[in-house]
Amino acid sequence: xxxxxxxxxxxxxxxxxxxxxxxxxxxxxxxxxxxxxxxxxxxxxxxxxxxxxxxxxxxxxxxxxxxxxxxxxxxxxxxxxxxxxxxxxxxxxxxxxxxxxxxxxxxxxxxxxxxxxxxxxxxxxxxxxxxxxxxxxxxxxxxxxxxxxxxxxxxxxxxxxxxxxxxxxxxxxxxxxxxxxxxxxxxxxxxxxxxxxxxxxxxxxxxxxxxxxxxxxxxxxxxxxxxxxxxxxxxxxxxxxxxxxxxxxxxxxxxxxxxxxxxxxxxxxxxxxxxxxxxxxxxxxxxxxxxxxxxxxxxxxxxxxxxxxxxxxxxxxxxxxxxxxxxxxxxxxxxxxxxxxxxxxxxxxxxxxxxxxxxxxxxxxxxxxxxxxxxxxxxxxxxxxxxxxxxxxxxxxxxxxxxxxxxxxxxxxxxxxxxxxxxxxxxxxxxxxxxxxxxxxxxxxxxxxxxxxxxxxxxxxxxxxxxxxxxxxxxxxxxxxxxxxxxxxxxxxxxxxxxxxxxxxxxxxxxxxxxxxxxxxxxxxxxxxxxxxxxxxxxxxxxxxxxxxxxxxxxxxxxxxxxxxxxxxxxxxxx
Amino acid sequence: xxxxxxxxxxxxxxxxxxxxxxxxxxxxxxxxxxxxxxxxxxxxxxxxxxxxxxxxxxxxxxxxxxxxxxxxxxxxxxxxxxxxxxxxxxxxxxxxxxxxxxxxxxxxxxxxxxxxxxxxxxxxxxxxxxxxxxxxxxxxxxxxxxxxxxxxxxxxxxxxxxxxxxxxxxxxxxxxxxxxxxxxxxxxxxxxxxxxxxxxxxxxxxxxxxxxxxxxxxxxxxxxxxxx
Numbered sequence: 016x017x018x019x020x021x022x023x024x025x026x027x028x029x030x031x032x033x034x035x036x037x038x039x040x041x042x043x044x045x046x047x048x049x050x051x052x053x054x055x056x057x058x059x060x061x062x063x064x065x066x067x068x069x070x071x072x073x074x075x076x077x078x079x080x081x082x083x084x085x086x087x088x089x090x091x092x093x094x095x096x097x098x099x100x101x102x103x104x105x106x107x108x109x110x111x112x113x114x115x116x117x118x119x120x121x122x123x124x125x126x127x128x129x130x131x132x133x134x135x136x137x138x139x140x141x142x143x144x145x146x147x148x149x150x151x152x153x154x155x156x157x158x159x160x161x162x163x164x165x166x167x168x169x170x171x172x173x174x175x176x177x178x179x180x181x182x183x184x185x186x187x188x189x190x191x192x193x194x195x196x197x198x199x200x201x202x203x204x205x206x207x208x209x210x211x212x213x214x215x216x217x218x219x220x221x222x223x224x225x226x227x228x229x230x231x232x233x234x235x236x237x238x239x240x241x242x243x244x245x246x247x248x249x250x251x252x253x254x255x256x257x258x259x260x261x262x263x264x265x266x267x268x269x270x271x272x273x274x275x276x277x278x279x280x281x282x283x284x285x286x287x288x289x290x291x292x293x294x295x296x297x298x299x300x301x302x303x304x305x306x307x308x309x310x311x312x313x314x315x316x317x318x319x320x321x322x323x324x325x326x327x328x329x330x331x332x333x334x335x336x337x338x339x340x341x342x343x344x345x346x347x348x349x350x351x352x353x354x355x356x357x358x359x360x361x362x363x364x365x366x367x368x369x370x371x372x373x374x375x376x377x378x379x380x381x382x383x384x385x386x387x388x389x390x391x392x393x394x395x396x397x398x399x400x401x402x403x404x405x406x407x408x409x410x411x412x413x414x415x416x417x418x419x420x421x422x423x424x425x426x427x428x429x430x431x432x433x434x435x436x437x438x439x440x441x442x443x444x445x446x447x448x449x450x451x452x453x454x455x456x457x458x459x460x461x462x463x464x465x466x467x468x469x470x471x472x473x474x475x476x477x478x479x480x481x482x483x484x485x486x487x488x489x490x491x492x493x494x495x496x497x498x499x500x501x502x503x504x505x506x507x508x509x510x511x512x513x514x515x516x517x518x519x520x521x522x523x524x525x526x527x528x529x530x531x532x533x534x535x536x537x538x539x540x541x542x543x544x545x546x547x548x549x550x551x552x553x554x555x556x557x558x559x560x561x562x563x564x565x566x567x568x569x570x571x572x573x574x575x576x577x578x579x580x581x582x583x584x585x586x587x588x589x590x
Numbered sequence: 591x592x593x594x595x596x597x598x599x600x601x602x603x604x605x606x607x608x609x610x611x612x613x614x615x616x617x618x619x620x621x622x623x624x625x626x627x628x629x630x631x632x633x634x635x636x637x638x639x640x641x642x643x644x645x646x647x648x649x650x651x652x653x654x655x656x657x658x659x660x661x662x663x664x665x666x667x668x669x670x671x672x673x674x675x676x677x678x679x680x681x682x683x684x685x686x687x688x689x690x691x692x693x694x695x696x697x698x699x700x701x702x703x704x705x706x707x708x709x710x711x712x713x714x715x716x717x718x719x720x721x722x723x724x725x726x727x728x729x730x731x732x733x734x735x736x737x738x739x740x741x742x743x744x745x746x747x748x749x750x751x752x753x754x755x756x757x758x759x760x761x762x763x764x765x766x767x768x769x770x771x772x773x774x775x776x777x778x779x780x781x782x783x784x785x786x787x788x789x790x791x792x793x794x795x796x797x798x799x800x801x802x803x804x805x806x807x808x809x810x811x812x813x814x815x816x817x818x
Contacts, residue, residue: 087612156624259686262746270793334722344738357794379688481692503690
C-alpha cells in the first residue's frame with residue numbers, strides 16, 4: 016500500500032468517526048422532537064405539511080399501523096414512479112432520438128420497485144433511457160422519499176428498544192417528514208454545491224455537440240446531475256444519472272468529489288448507532304456497535320486493496336505490464352477503473368458502496384480480480400451491517416447481534432436479553448424469519464436463473480464461473496437493496512426485471528416488517544434491570560459474539576454458492 | 591374524523607386517513623424534493639460556479655471543443671492518446687461504459703473478433719495483447735519494455751479524461767517527432783500539465799489529455815507566429 020493511499024483510507028475512517036457524535040446526536044434530537052438549530056425555519060413548514068396530510072403529529076402508532084403507513088407510502092411512491100416512467104414520452108424534455116432504450120412495462124416496473132425500495136438497481140443506462148424530467152421528478156424524488164422511509168423505519172425500530180411498556184413506536188409521517196426536512200435536504204443542499212464546485216454539472220441544457228480537436232463530432236450528455244448525485248449517495252440509494260454511475264467524470268469528477276461522495280454514503284448510517292446509544296441513555300452501546308462496523312470495514316478494505324493492487328497476472332502477462340505502483344502510474348488491476356481514483360479511490364468506493372447499500376460504484380466490479388470482487392459480494396451477503404443502508408443497516412447489525420446473544424444465552428443457560436429486553440420465543444421467531452428470508456431470496460432465484468434459458472441469456476459478456484458470479488451478484492445486490500452490479504449481465508429482460516424486483520421487495524419489506532414487529536414487542540416489554548448475570552452488551556465479548564454470529568451465519572448460508580463463483584475463479588487465476 | 595362511530599367503521603376511517611396521508615405525502619414531498627430542490631441547486635450552481643454547472647466546457651474559436659472532464663479520442667501521432675475506451679465506438683459521450691469483462695475472460699486478453707451472441711452487430715474489439723502491441727508499435731518501444739497499466743486497460747466510464755504521467759512520458763518521443771519539437775519541450779509540457787494528488791493524498795497523479803493537447807496546439811501556433 017502506497018503511503019498516500021494509506022492516508023486516504025485513514026482519513027476516510029477518521030472523518031466518518033469524527034462525524035458520528037455531531038450527526039448522531041443531531042438525529043437523536045430531531046427524532047425525539049427536541050430543540051435543534053433549524054427549528055425556527057422548519058417547524059412552520061413541518062406543521063403546514065401535517066395539515067395537508069391530515070395527520071396528527073402527536074398520534075403514536077402501534078407497530079402494525081407504522082408498518083401499514085410505511086407500506087402505503089412505498090406503494091404510492093412506486094405507483095407514481097411507474098406512471099411517470101410510462102408517461103415519459105408525453106412529459107417535458109423527452110427526446111426520442113437520444114433516449115433509445117424503450118421504457119417497456121417490465122423495465123418501468125423494475126425501476127419503480129427499485130427506486131422505491133432504495134435498491135436503485137438499474138437495468139438501463141441513464142443517458143439513453145431517462146429524460147431530465149424522469150430523472151428529477153421520478154427518480155431523484157424517490158431517492159429522497161425511499162431514503163426517508165428507510166430512516167424512519169430504523170428510528171421506529173430503535174424506539175422499540177428504547178421505550179418501555181409503550182403501545183406505540185412513534186409516528187411514521189412525522190419520522191418521514193423530519194428525515195427529509197431536518198436531515199436529508201439541508202445536507203444535500205450543501206453537498207450538491209460542493210460537488211458542483213468540484214465539477215459535477217447542474218443544468219437543463221440539451222446534450223452538448225462538440226467538435227473534438229481532431230475534428231470529429233462528440234456528443235456529451237448533460238443534465239441536472241449535482242442534485243441527483245448528492246441524494247443518491249446520502250440516501251444510500253446509488254442509482255446513477257449516467258450508465259457508468261460513479262465512474263462517469265460528470266458524476267464523480269475529482270478524487271475529492273469521490274471522497275465526499277463516499278463520506279455522504281457512510282456518515283449518516285455510521286452515526287445511527289450513536290443516535291441509538293443516546294436515545295437509550297447509554298452512548299457506550301452505540302460506540303461498541305460503531306467499533307464493530309469500523310473494524311469490519313477496515314478488514315474488507317485491506318483485503319480488497321491487496322487483491323486489486325496485486326493486479327491480474329493474466330493481464331500482466333498478456334501485455335507485459337508494470338504491476339506495482341510507482342510515483343508515475345497506479346499499477347494493479349486498472350481494468351474498469353479511472354486514473355484519477357487509481358486503486359485507492361476505487362477500492363474505497365467498492366467497500367463503502369457495498370457496505371453502505373449504495374450502488375454508486377466508481378469502478379466496474381465485474382472486472383475486479385476474483386478475490387477483489389468477492390469482498391463487496393461478501394459485504395452484501397453479511398447483511399450490509401457495516402454502516403449499511405440508511406436505517407436498515409442498524410437493524411441489520413442488531414438482528415445479527417440478537418442471534419449471537421441467543422446462541423450465547425443457550426450456551427451459558429441464560430435468557431438472552433439486549434438493552435434490558437428479553438429475547439423469548441415470540442421474538443426469536445421474528446428474528447429467525449428475518450434470517451431465513453435472505454438465503455431464500457438470494458439463492459433460489461440464482462439457482463433458477465442458471466437453470467433456465469431466460470436466465471442464461473443474460474450472460475452476454477462473461478460465462479463459466481464468472482457468469483455464475485454475475486447472476487449471484489445480481490440477486491444479492493437486489494435483495495440487499497444495494498443496486499450495484501457485475502455490469503456484464505444483460506439484465507434488461509422480462510426475466511431479470513421481474514425476478515430482481517421480487518428480490519428487492521423481499522429485501523426491503525421481508526426485513527423491515529419483521530423488524531418493526533419485533534420493535535412493537537420490545538416496546539411493550541418493561542426493562543429488566545442489569546444484574547451480575549446479564550451479559551453486558553457494551554463489551555468486547557459482545558463484539559466478538561456479534562462478529563462470530565455474522566460470519567457463521569454468512570458462511571453456512573453462502574459458502575457453497577461462493578465456491579462455485581469467485582472462489583473457483585481465484586483458484587483458476589493462480590494457474 | 592371528528593365523530594367516529596365505534597367498531598368497523600372507525601377502522602375504515604383510519605384506513606381512509608392513512609390512504610389520504612400516504613397519497614398527499616408522496617405528492618407533496620415529490621414536488622419538494624424532485625422539483626423545488628433540483629431547481630434551487632441548479633440556480634445556485636449557475637450563479638456560484640457557472641463553468642462547472644455547464645459541464646466544464648472548453649470553447650475554442652467560438653466552438654465547443656469538448657469538456658475538460660470528458661475524455662475524447664485522439665489518433666494523430668502528433669497528439670497524446672487517451673486510454674482505450676469501451677464507451678460506444680470509443681469516447682462516445684452518450685454511452686458511458688466499461689468492458690465489464692471478467693478477470694479471466696479470454697476476450698479481455700485476446701479480444702473478440704465477432705460476438706456469436708449478436709450476429710448482426712459488429713462488436714469486435716481488441717484485447718490487452720493487441721492493445722499492448724499497438725501501443726509499443728506506435729511509440730517505438732521494444733517488446734521487453736514494461737507498459738503502464740492504464741495504457742492498455744479500459745476505464746470504468748469509457749470517458750476517462752486522464753492518463754498516468756508514465757503513459758504520457760512514453761508517448762512524448764512520438765509526439766515530439768511528429769511535431770518537430772525538441773523532446774525536452776514536450777516533456778516540460780507534460781510536467782506542466784501533470785496534476786498532483788488532490789490535497790497531496792487523494793487519488794493519483796494524472797495528466798489531462800485534452801488540456802495537454804490544447805497546450806501542444808498553442809505551442810504550434812506560437813511557433814508559426816514567430817516563424818512568420
